[in-house]
Amino acid sequence: AQSVTQLGSHVSVSEGALVLLRCNYSSSVPPYLFWYVQYPNQGLQLLLKYTSAATLVKGINGFEAEFKKSETSFHLTKPSAHMSDAAEYFCAVSLNTNAGKSTFGDGTTLTVKP
Amino acid sequence: DTGVSQDPRHKITKRGQNVTFRCDPISEHNRLYWYRQTLGQGPEFLTYFQNEAQLEKSRLLSDRFSAERPKGSFSTLEIQRTEQGDSAMYLCASSYREFWTGELFFGEGSRLTVL
Numbered sequence: 001a002q003s004v005t006q007l008g009s010h011v012s013v014s015e016g017a018l019v020l021l022r023c024n025y026s027s028s029v030p031p032y033l034f035w036y037v038q039y040p041n042q043g044l045q046l047l048l049k050y051t052s053a054a055t056l057v058k059g060i061n062g063f064e065a066e067f068k069k070s071e072t073s074f075h076l077t078k079p080s081a082h083m084s085d086a087a088e089y090f091c092a093v094s095l096n097t098n099a100g101k102s103t104f105g106d107g108t109t110l111t112v113k114p
Numbered sequence: 115d116t117g118v119s120q121d122p123r124h125k126i127t128k129r130g131q132n133v134t135f136r137c138d139p140i141s142e143h144n145r146l147y148w149y150r151q152t153l154g155q156g157p158e159f160l161t162y163f164q165n166e167a168q169l170e171k172s173r174l175l176s177d178r179f180s181a182e183r184p185k186g187s188f189s190t191l192e193i194q195r196t197e198q199g200d201s202a203m204y205l206c207a208s209s210y211r212e213f214w215t216g217e218l219f220f221g222e223g224s225r226l227t228v229l
Binding site: 004105 | 120162209215220221
């Protein structure tokens with residue numbers, strides 16, 4: 001079985017500041033890891049994914065995440081926040097052996113202050 | 115646009131009524147998933163199809179819930195005798211088994227409000 005824990009349900013940063021959203025996972029086999037973004041009343045959009053290639057993954061809108069097996073972490077970062085980054089972010093884990101299902105964390109709401 | 119589409123986007127109903135949601139996946143995708151998302155939580159898996167076969171159902175899917183994908187294309191999720199606890203966003207997602215790269219492609223969801 002797999003699980004995801006997102007530390008901090010709400011994160012607030014100033015525009016231009018570093019964004020750091022934390023995600024830890026638990027998996028019995030090598031996982032695939034994802035970050036999705038969700039804007040109000042919309043579905044989820046993939047930001048980036050880790051599928052056992054490079055441990056530092058770059059995604060859309062300037063986001064990146066680093067897979068650290070020793071820490072079972074997959075934290076999301078962006079060097080400089082923009083107002084348009086305000087949204088809810090979900091970390092997810094999936095296994096190739098599990099019919100492609102993903103298990104999601106409870107999400108982190110990012111607020112960007114002007 | 116050939117993404118995942120869901121209909122209706124919003125549904126308000128009275129307790130005890132039946133509701134049905136439809137999902138049209140990306141055309142070449144043979145896997146289709148239903149998730150439920152309540153306020154402040156991440157999506158929770160309900161069920162999934164590979165082609166027309168429903169291969170797994172979560173224990174979250176009570177007897178009042180039924181999902182179908184009759185021809186392996188669109189899918190419907192029906193909730194009978196709705197309860198206030200059914201109020202949530204119902205998300206549909208799809209993927210392609212043969213070229214599985216892990217991510218799910220989501221529709222914009224169907225929000226259900228049960229009064």
